[in-house]
Each structure stands twice: as C-alpha cells, then as structure tokens.
Amino acid sequence: MDKVKNTEELKVLQSTLRKAAEEAASSKVVIKIAMATCSIASGSKPVLDFFKEEMPRQPLEFIIKSTGCTGLCHSEPTVEVTLPGKAPVMFGHVDVKKAAAIVNDYIKGGKPVEGTVEVCRS
Amino acid sequence: MKAQQLKIALRNCGFIDPEEIQDYIANEGYLALASSLSGSRQAVIETIKKSGLRGRGGGGFATGLKWEFAAKPEADRKFVVCNADEGDPGAFMDRAVLEGDPHSVLEAMAICGYAIGADEGYIYIRAEYPLAIKRLRIAIAQAEEAGLLGENILNSGFSFKIKLKYGAGAFVCGEETALIKSMEGHRGEPVSKPPFPATKGYRGKPTNVNNVETFANVPAIINRGADWFAAIGTEKSKGTKVFALAGKVKKVGLVEVPMGTTLRQLIYEIGGGILGDKQFQAVQTGGPSGGCLTVKHLDTPIDYESLIAAGSMMGSGGMIVMDEDDCMVAVAQFYLDFTMEESCGKCVPCREGNKALYNILHKITHGEGTMADIDRLKELAVVIKSTSLCGLGQTAPNPVLSTINNFYDDYVQHIVDKKCRAKRCRALLEYRVVEENCIGCGACKRACPADAITGELKQKHFIDQEKCIKCGACHQKCKFNAIAID
Ligand SMILES: Cc1cc2nc3c(=O)[nH]c(=O)nc-3n(C[C@H](O)[C@H](O)[C@H](O)COP(=O)(O)O)c2cc1C
Ligand code: SF4
Ligand code: SF4
Ligand code: SF4
Ligand code: FES
Numbered sequence: 228m229d230k231v232k233n234t235e236e237l238k239v240l241q242s243t244l245r246k247a248a249e250e251a252a253s254s255k256v257v258i259k260i261a262m263a264t265c266s267i268a269s270g271s272k273p274v275l276d277f278f279k280e281e282m283p284r285q286p287l288e289f290i291i292k293s294t295g296c297t298g299l300c301h302s303e304p305t306v307e308v309t310l311p312g313k314a315p316v317m318f319g320h321v322d323v324k325k326a327a328a329i330v331n332d333y334i335k336g337g338k339p340v341e342g343t344v345e346v347c348r349s
Numbered sequence: 350m351k352a353q354q355l356k357i358a359l360r361n362c363g364f365i366d367p368e369e370i371q372d373y374i375a376n377e378g379y380l381a382l383a384s385s386l387s388g389s390r391q392a393v394i395e396t397i398k399k400s401g402l403r404g405r406g407g408g409g410f411a412t413g414l415k416w417e418f419a420a421k422p423e424a425d426r427k428f429v430v431c432n433a434d435e436g437d438p439g440a441f442m443d444r445a446v447l448e449g450d451p452h453s454v455l456e457a458m459a460i461c462g463y464a465i466g467a468d469e470g471y472i473y474i475r476a477e478y479p480l481a482i483k484r485l486r487i488a489i490a491q492a493e494e495a496g497l498l499g500e501n502i503l504n505s506g507f508s509f510k511i512k513l514k515y516g517a518g519a520f521v522c523g524e525e526t527a528l529i530k531s532m533e534g535h536r537g538e539p540v541s542k543p544p545f546p547a548t549k550g551y552r553g554k555p556t557n558v559n560n561v562e563t564f565a566n567v568p569a570i571i572n573r574g575a576d577w578f579a580a581i582g583t584e585k586s587k588g589t590k591v592f593a594l595a596g597k598v599k600k601v602g603l604v605e606v607p608m609g610t611t612l613r614q615l616i617y618e619i620g621g622g623i624l625g626d627k628q629f630q631a632v633q634t635g636g637p638s639g640g641c642l643t644v645k646h647l648d649t650p651i652d653y654e655s656l657i658a659a660g661s662m663m664g665s666g667g668m669i670v671m672d673e674d675d676c677m678v679a680v681a682q683f684y685l686d687f688t689m690e691e692s693c694g695k696c697v698p699c700r701e702g703n704k705a706l707y708n709i710l711h712k713i714t715h716g717e718g719t720m721a722d723i724d725r726l727k728e729l730a731v732v733i734k735s736t737s738l739c740g741l742g743q744t745a746p747n748p749v750l751s752t753i754n755n756f757y758d759d760y761v762q763h764i765v766d767k768k769c770r771a772k773r774c775r776a777l778l779e780y781r782v783v784e785e786n787c788i789g790c791g792a793c794k795r796a797c798p799a800d801a802i803t804g805e806l807k808q809k810h811f812i813d814q815e816k817c818i819k820c821g822a823c824h825q826k827c828k829f830n831a832i833a834i835d
Contacts, residue, residue, distance in 0.1 A: 240374060245375045248372075
C-alpha cells in the first residue's frame, strides 16, 4: 500500500474502501470464515480450503474473507454468508459436509440450511 | 427485554480480516489517530478522562488519569507498553482482540504515545500466542508501509514505532512492575510501588502500561466522543466489558456487555443458562484473584465496585460458571494450586503462606481437616493479603475466603461428615457393592489394582474400605450397576 500522506488522504481512502466494500456486498456473495485460534482448533482450516476450492467453480461472483474471533466458541467453526442484498446468516459447527450444503442449498439454491447461529451485530 | 451484547472493544472482531489493513481503514481505522494528531496532547487526555474509561487488566484504574501521570514528567524518552500477558486460567479476551483486530491496539498505542510524549511502544505478549503474534507482525508491517506508524505519521511530525517483546508465560509477569523487569531482561519479579511506572518504568523512564482491551476501546472513544462512551454503563464503570464465559453454561464464548448488566442476565440470557438445565451453584469472576459468588449474588450488576462489594472482583474477564456437580472446596484448592505454583517466591507471606493455605485445603479435601483449620485458613489469609508485596500474593487467598464465606457448609461437610456432596474429592468417596445388583462376575475384582475386592465367582462381592484406593476402576468395569459411589 502507498503511504498515506495526511489526514485528508486517509479520509478519502476510508470512504473509497468503504464504498468498494458496500458495492462488493451488494453484488457478490460474501463468505467470512472465522480463523481465530479457537476456530482453527475446532476445524475451520479445511472449511476455508473447501470454500476457496469450491467457489471458483460456481458461476457466481464472491469474496472469501478470514476473520478473527466471533466469540461463538460454542458453535465454532463458524461461517457467515451474505447473499447480495440479503442480511448476513451465520452458520455454526461447519465441517466440509455442511460447507457443501451451504454452497449447494443456501448460496446456489437460496434454501435454508440447518444450524444457524444468532449473532450480536451492535 | 433480553440483555444484549454491545461490542466496542470487539467491534471489528469476527467482522474484518485482521490481516488486511484496508479492512480496518474502511471501518474508521486510524481516523482516531489522525484526529488526535490534529489536536493537542492535552485534548486527547481530557477526552479519555471524560469518557470514564478504566483499566480492563484487572485493577480498574482510570485510564485518562494514568496517561496524565505519564505525560507530566519531563524526560528524554518515554514508553508505551501494552500488557498482553493474559495469564488467568480460562481467559482469552485479549488473545481474541489481538487475533481479530490487531490494528485497533496499534492505533491506540500510537494515540497514547502522542498523548504522553512517547515515540516508542512495546507489546509484551506471551510466546504461547503464536497466531496473535503473527497477526501483530503483519499489522505492524502494514501500518508502517502505509505511513500510519513509524516516522512522521501523516506528516504531523509525530513518530511512533511499535515492537514486540515475548513473555515466557509466567503469571506474575502480567503484574506491571514484573513485566517491565522481564522486558529489561531481568527476572520477572515485582518491585514495590511507588515509584509507579508512570514516573519510573521501562529503562527508568516514564512508562504507561495498559491492557489490550483497555487500548482497544480508545479509538472508538476518540471517534465517537467521550460523552457517547460515558453514557454507557453505570455511574462509576463506563462502557462495556469483555468476558470469557466458560464452565457449565450453554453458550460458552466471548461476550461483551455494557457495565451494569447483571450476572443473571449474562449467564441466563446471553449464556443461555446452565448446561443440561442443572442447578446453578456459583460463578467465579476475577480469576485466581477473585472469588466465587452464589445464587444470592446473581442480581449484582457487573461493575468494579459492585463485584468487590459482593466479595469478588471484575478481574480481567474470566467468568466460570459452576453447577451442582462442582465442589467449592476443590475449586478453592485449584486456584491456590495455581497461585502457589506461579508465586515468584520473592516474599515470605506469599511463598510460604499460600503453600500453607494449600496444605490445609488438601487436608480438608482428603478428609483430614478439623474445624480449627477453617479459622487457621482465615487467619493466614488475612496476613498474606496484608503483607505480600504484589497483587499476586495480595489476592491469592481470595478464592479461599470467598468460598468460606459463601459455601461454609461445604467446608463443614468435608471436615465433619468427611463427605463431598459433589463427589469431586476422590479421597472422600466410598465405593460399595450394591448387593442386589451384583451377579458375581468378578470383573471388578480383576480390575482392582489394590486387591481390595473379595468374593467367589457367582457370589456377592465385597470392597474392603481399608484397602480401597478409590481409583474407580471397579465402577467403570461393572456392567451391572452394582458399584455405587457414596
Ligand atoms: C499477578 C498479576 C497478574 C497480572 N496479569 C495481568 C495480565 O495478564 N494482563 C493485564 O493487562 N494486566 C495484568 N495485571 C495488572 C497489571 O499489573 C496492570 O495493572 C495492568 O496491565 C494495567 O493496565 P490497565 O490499567 O489498562 O488495566 C496483573 C496484575 C497482577 C498483580
Ligand atoms: S506477592 Fe508473591 S508473586 Fe508477588 S512479589 Fe511476593 S512472592 Fe512474588
Ligand atoms: S463387576 Fe459388578 S456384578 Fe461383577 S462382581 Fe463386581 S460388583 Fe458384582
Ligand atoms: S475403587 Fe479402585 S481400589 Fe477401590 S475397590 Fe474399586 S478398583 Fe479397587
Ligand atoms: S475464542 Fe473466539 S470463538 Fe472461541
């Protein structure tokens, strides 16, 4: 990244990045996978790898992000999926099998998949 | 209305990619630093003071005041230190912040550096946190590349560098004076205060030490204003607190709630209640320095003063929920075992006193205690608390005192009846053959390592209590429910 030279530049950069993120969210499938120590310990790595391998095969635009701790130790590994224009949905206890169901049923089919988790977003 | 979480320190955790500075910047990242640099140092301190933010590392000292103390002295060098030692058993609040949102801590440290007049910061982090270390390294490199850390930040003339120092995971090294000693390459032993680090800290220079979570609140306060923050929480405890909710609760995890939320709301509404819908027995807060609270304390609001008044403390955010199957005497013994092991040994009351406390607890949980031991525990505890040099020794007896206060009957039961209601204290268990169920298969006899079981095949078997070492093997082997534990 180039050096940010002053406050003005930082503000411009911030709003550009913000807009880009919002635009992406309105047109692409955003998949966030928690990759904190606790998530990794409960098996999030293969899940991340699965999405990275599987999503490019789909005729969809998408973004995959690894995030930090969601605080949902009781449901790790967790995956949050936001379909364009829809509210984010958090899935808990995701293994590769459930990840496949998320891709086929929820992302492609728009059908609910069991095992969602309530999240605090305030 | 159901109690809700409110995420300030954890505002970005789980939402952004911690390895992408762009994600942080898109979420107002480094704007608080930019706006701080455009005003006076004093203005930053005033904002933090006005917000009412208090230290989240355990002590609850007013953060703005601490910054002011470090800002005052004239010195050629000053330092900012972030305490990421996090040694309480069961605590992982700080690890989550560092893994999920490292830039918020870096930004806050730079703001603090500007406020107190320091150009160098250190994060003291335990080497057992490899992922947090990796993400911090990435974050520091990205911030330097973007000109948001390092020389002449945003052309303001202010420079600030951050380095990592690794701890070996000794609990006492989380105490700020021991931490500074350890940073200097000495043994991690506490020294008496004053002088406080704010006047004489790292390398003898004024040093401001704050906890990870304390720092993580700072950019949000600067961005949204002191009044916004001060409107959250209670009169004396502002903002939110992150807790690592663990133990016998349905939704184990990391939660952040406004100060003033009650223990009941936290455990039942946010934590979903007790696992298996069993009976709540106690909640431990404050880690090895804290205490165990009971049913009658469930409506205590979570704030620094109320928790102390109830006989525990806020601590750094460990919260362990216990149900009817937990033995409170054994819990006290567990914490004592921890502090006894972690005592640096510098002063006698802590080194010898806590060992003596532990030995008495050991006697009690092994059915060898007397009623006089309870008084002895109390007496010793008071002496240790008032004569130890650092916070470790001064608070180590708290789990013992709070369990004696709140669970006196459990102590009496162990001492007088030689029984453990929760069946946790092995030495007090009695393994017994239930004659009507025993078919005389002999499985228990073959498994017993102490030759304590007698009986002919197809005859009722019998356990000799004198010989039994209470290993539980017979109970495991018997397929006919014929071994009872009393
Ligand atoms: C035995 C002992 C262990 C401590 N461990 C920690 C720790 O792991 N992390 C922490 O931030 N503070 C710890 N503290 C408190 C620090 O001494 C210090 O008060 C704190 O880092 C100050 O930051 P704050 O004002 O932001 O809370 C510990 C104190 C004692 C006595
Ligand atoms: S109270 Fe304990 S840990 Fe603290 S200095 Fe004394 S011996 Fe060391
Ligand atoms: S294993 Fe059970 S049934 Fe068999 S002899 Fe022992 S107590 Fe009796
Ligand atoms: S508890 Fe262990 S020692 Fe006691 S009778 Fe059973 S197998 Fe033998
Ligand atoms: S520690 Fe972050 S989800 Fe468990």
